[in-house]
Amino acid sequence: GxxxxxxxxxxxxxxxxxxxxxxxxxxxxxxxxxxxxxxxAVSLRSASPENVVLQTEEEDRPRLLGEVDRESAPWMVHPKAVYLHEAQQYYVQELDLEAGRATLIPVALDYFTEPLKETSVTVLSVVAEAPQKAWGEVQVTSQVTGFRKRAWVGGEVLGQEPLDLPPSDLQTTGYWLSISEETVEALSRAGLWTNSPNDYGPEWPKIRERVRTRDGFRCQVCGAAEGQRQHDVHHKTPFRFFLRASDYPEKARAAANNLNNLTTLCHECHKKAETNVRVRSGLAGLGYVLASLAPLFLMCDSEDLGLHIEPEAFAINGLPSLVLYDQVPAGIGFSERLFELHAELLARGLEHVRACPCEDGCPSCVGPGGENGLGGKAETLALLKQLTE
Incomplete structure (x- = not known):
């Protein structure tokens, strides 16, 4: 052998x-x-055999800048992206995936771009499962739906544009952790997050009326029509996320109150949505912790693993879940090993978060405060305690 x-x-x-x-x-x-x-014949950067050539023009002649693998091209060199190569900024004029070519021009801009990516995970088969955990074959579908411009100085969001790029599929193996209904109820009763009223601004009554009118005065989840009590207007992305992510309150308030970020919900559906936001805080923090610790146990690079979080329901069991999956077609054994390390990962994660001296999250524990819904650290600690008891 x-x-x-x-x-x-x-x-x-x-x-x-x-x-x-x-x-x-x-x-x-x-x-x-x-x-x-x-x-x-084996790339150290990607398992994909297909590459996209990056080229620019100098003196009316094409010049090769380099290559990126096809799976990375939509988020690295999408149209209008700012690509950095050898300390020089390049603006992507065109991305032709069929021809395997991206055309760039040198520029000097005061902003950089961030791709906006949507990912979904479908379980194809379950190899092994136990309480809280499972692993098996999954299909990861990713699509870059747009990009955000951020100023180099200060990181202020300057704008956002949509993109129409095809989705990409990755069939691999994944390990997932699910949060039981009992755990969700215990977290909901704990009262670890603040519910103080938000200042939505003087125009909020008018905005609220416009949203309810647009939605036909019906709950957009259950379809219930308004009765004696008016329906609520819910921020899909939490209002406080915008305030914490920006140093300009008025701009943050305007972005949070954008009609595309608002939806009409009845009182019961609104309560469930708020619970999901709070659970999302703990799940996002937990995902950050596990994604940081897992490479240390697996002796791999952090880019070898992908993370996906489903705060509301996951396809296999209808429970809030997070998935760590191999970033290689067919998988290379990481998911099975994480399944075996499940208890130790959670225990070490709890120790790690407890030992961090920060107040509300930082890059060393659950991620920067404010990036995981409504805070992060308290919710993550509570979730880890529930999962390790």
Missing amino acids: FGSLPAETVQEYLQVLSAGGEAHEAVEKTFWMSEAYPAA
Whole structure:
């Protein structure tokens, strides 16, 4: 045999190499015959064999800047992206995925771009499961839906634009952790998050009326019509997230109160939505912790793992869940190992967050305060305690 592979499997591989002329069998031995070195065909950056060429023009002649793998191209060199190469900014004029080419021009801009990406995970099969955890084959569908411009100085959001790019699918393996209904109820009763009234601004009554009128005075979840009590208007992305992410309250308030971020909900659906926001805070913090610790246990790069969080319901069991998946087609064993390390990961995560001296989250524990819904650290600690009891 070879390593963990049995002799029969190794022999099958050798026969395939011999049939392709890359190896030669003689005197019960197999010799490598190809002129090419095997490792040259394996990229250290990606498992994808397809690349997108980055080119610019100098003196009316195309010049090659480099390459990116096809899976990374939509978020690295999407149209109108600002791409940095050897300390020089380049503006992406065109991305042609079919031709495998991106056209860039050198620029000097006072902003950079951030892709806006949507990801969904579908469980294809479950290999093993236990309370709280499972692992199996998953399909990860990702799509870059737009991008955000941020100022180099201060990080202020200067604008946001949509993109029409095709989705990409990755069939791999994943490990997922689910939050039981009992845990969600316990967190809801704990009262770990503030519910003080928000100052939505003087125009809020008019905005609220416009949203309810637009939605036909019906709850956009259950469809219930308004009765004696007016329906609530809910911020899809929490209002406080905008305030914490910006140093300009008026601009933050305007962004939070954008009609696309508002929806009409009945009182009961609004309570559920607010609960989901709070659970999302703990889930996002927990995801940040596990995604930070997992590479240390697996001895891999952080980019080898992907993280996806479903705060409301996950396809396999209808419970809030987070998924850590291999960023390699078919997977390379990380998910199974994380399934085995589940209890230790949670225990070490709890120790790590407890030991951090920050008040409301930082890059060393659950992520910067304010990025995970309504805070993060208190919710994450409460969630970790529930999961490790």
